[in-house]
Amino acid sequence: MKKSHIIGIVVIAVAIMIIMTTAGDASTYVSFGEAIERAQDGNSTKVHVVGRLKKDAKGHIVGMQYDPLIDPNYFAFTLVDTNRFEQQVVYYNPKPQDFERSEQVVITGNMQNNVFVADKILLKCPSKYVEKEVTASL
């Protein structure tokens, strides 16, 4: 065979490997229900969950726990996914400062012993994406 053909075959093989690895590594957006099923099946791969913070009738956040004086690396909260399933989430990092003002939260992690352990939190605050309000005082 010519060297160019050999190189072509190798390139195609590497490209296929790249595609398969990407498909294998890609995460998915799931609900908590599916995350729980995965954990029960022994599947510990990390998934993305999109949800909102649980709030009471007055709009206050319910189920949030962060006390840096006890431990700065432990933050817990309750997230409600798009299927209205409520789940406790634990994040082993300081609480993000604008967490209370988040409209939507995207977490990455997996279920461990009835708790969703998140290692990444992406926040969406209304003030970041909603048009800014202008008032006469400005």
Add this chain to the structure above:
Amino acid sequence: MINTLIGDLGHLSVIVAFVAAIVASYAYFMASRQSVQESGDTSWRTMARGAFYVHGVAVIAVVFILFNIIYEHRYEYYYAWSHSSNHLPVYYMISCFWEGQEGSFLLWIFWHVALGITLINFGKKNKVWEAPVMATFSFVQIFLTSMILGVVIGNFKLGSSPFILMRDFMTDAPVFAMDPNFVPQDGTGLNPLLQNYWMVIHPPTLFLGFAATLVPFAFAIAGLWKGKFTEWIRPALPWSHFAAVVLGVGIMMGAYWAYETLNFGGYWNWDPVENAVYIPWLVLVGAIHVMIAYRRSKQGLTASFILVITSFLLILYATFLTRSGILGNASVHSFTDLGLSGQLFTYLAAFTVLAIGLLVYRWKEIPSTEKELSTYSAEFWVFIGAVVLCLAAFQVLFTTSIPVYNSFLGFIGIETNAALPADQIAHYTKFQLWAGVLIAILTGVGQLLWWKKANKNSFKDAITMPLMLTLLFSALVIILSNKFDILPFKLDNPVYITLFVTSLFAVFANLSIILGLLQKKITLSGGAVSHIGIAMMLIGILFSSGYSNIISQNASGLLYSREFSDEINRDNVLLWRNTPVQMDKYQVSFRGQFQEVIGVPGYVNKELLFPTADEYKAIARGDIKVKDKLYFKTGDTLNLLSPENTFYEVAYKNDEEEFVLYPRAQANPNMGLLASPDIKHFASKDLYTHISTIPDPSEEKDWGELKEYDVKAGDTLIINDYVAVFNGIERIQQVPGVQLAGEDVAVQADFKIMGERKNYHAHPVLMIKDQMMGRIPEVVEDLGIRLIFMNIDTEKNQFKIGVNVTQKDYIILKAMEKPFVNILWIGTIVMSIGFVMAIVRRNQEGNSGEGKAKAKSKKEKEVQVA
């Protein structure tokens, strides 16, 4: 009062620029036709040049008008209100210019004007190329100018104008219903993450790189169009080098900005916005190598076309990714969609179809040779290098485009829920690390074959010395790091050892080339210099990322649950004010909050600053000195620079040295906590410190119950476990921020409190003003104490003092060491120097017209190692 004239002028200038681009494009197209070229008729070209010059003048007018709107604080315009504010220094006003989508498009358009005029002047000496190249240039300008046109035709809106008025943009705001001529007093300010030196120069550099990739693309299209399949490479080659070096430097400026300002924990995070620019850079570098190989061996012409065209199309794709909003959940710093996604897609599609169509149409006419390359020919290994670069680019492209697949499949009705990999660093490193290894090997082998005779024996002779030096040096480093603790890590990971050894080989092989070429001509070694720079970057990335060491491990004895032990992340520590904490080999303590004062170098302790109603002004509580020089006296009014920024003084101390860092944090109302690290640079490592969180300033401080004490002069109290001595009272003539009239009286109590590190003086004030009693408490932040002068008992000569105590101030902090990160930055500089040498050489070569000059090869690559 609203000034609509200047905005109308700006808008008119955009329209003029748009129309002129259309005229220039059409005229250059006509000037490119065969019959016009043969007849020597220059009227079309003259018209085209005139139109392009008009376009250029109009673009410059737009630039000046927009800058004027920002500089003069014309907040009736939405762009100025949204991206700037009253107290920005001029250099950050320049950043405001391109913070938004419209401004950054304008920057790109401006660079195209500059390059276009350069090409027109180049064309005056090479008349064949001006018309077809500039036709493509002007065609691109039509699309880009349309992005900022802001013209509404029926239900269709074309572009987003930077000159839109607030009242037109926010038609629902009640304030404009009441007063259509309302103008805000201040803007909402530049994004604080962009208030950094590197963010003043990174975008213009990056956009110059974007613009420069159009030049080789335009030459390639001109070559296909006019049937000059081989001649386009010579003029395009120096421009390709220019685009690659500017784009590469722009990427690294962004990496350094992230390093200095963001708190990802480093300079590269494989964020889709970062990836989007990295991909075309890899392909462009591959294109350069193939073009150089063609110049020497006349092989690889088709590949040159493919790669040059692909790198430009990937720039358009990068633009689509970052500006269309399609990245949505996947990136922390893409632009939000301004309704331009349709136009962006059209822009991308138009040039993709044009370029691929032309390439397919001319495919059979492109000369190619059937000769098989010898394994010992340099060109063979250059092609292999280009292949590796393209595969590396493909891996990043394929993964980064996951949101696009979701969007496309959604468009055709298929529901998908794919997300980017949960651990992006691990995912990309899988391939990019090995691509780095291959590139390192190929840079050495390719260079040796390029400059030596291409046969087996000659190659063996050439490679012996670099191989021996590589083995010797790498063995030395591996032994030193594993057996003796010379280095801060143990180089024992086989994968890392492989990358280190191959990078060293690249350095020594290219050094031997440089030494050989010194006897001939120094400018020939630009490629070898760039290769050494890339190898240094690989080594710097390997050490600073692969052996990054978090030293702020939380050592509190708390256990949540044994089930979480493997997942636990204890990377942050809590520092109470003035209480040292052991962190790795340092004693670390948080000492206080500081602010920047105009006219004072460094930072000023907040305790010395008495706030006023104007947040940009403060009154000095005491003399302000830096190194025994007095800058301000007690009572002076100070001007604050960016009062929203607080710098936290963190002192590091070990047996050998002490130093202080000032990481910054800002509790921004729109974006939450924004932390920027402070970095201590050592020769062999950087120590990187940033604030993870601070007490929420919007929460009222939780003061304990008020305790009252009756004291006499000389009495001693115990307050919050601190010893405090009451020295007595004294009448004062001035109270900061209060105007005392003739009959008003003010008295202050004088306390001395013994803290852990120093004594504190506190002076709560009791005053009678306008027949009413007023109290001004004094807060000692360091100790968590508030003192209130409540009353005077003149009969018993006693004084009543109120005391509140609270939790002391604290910060939560993360610190890490990055070994040998300087090698990465130095490598970037070396690579750029090599590119510049190559540009100079190619330019001279192009001018002299020598057809047999020896070319040289380069393979560069940047890779993330983790």
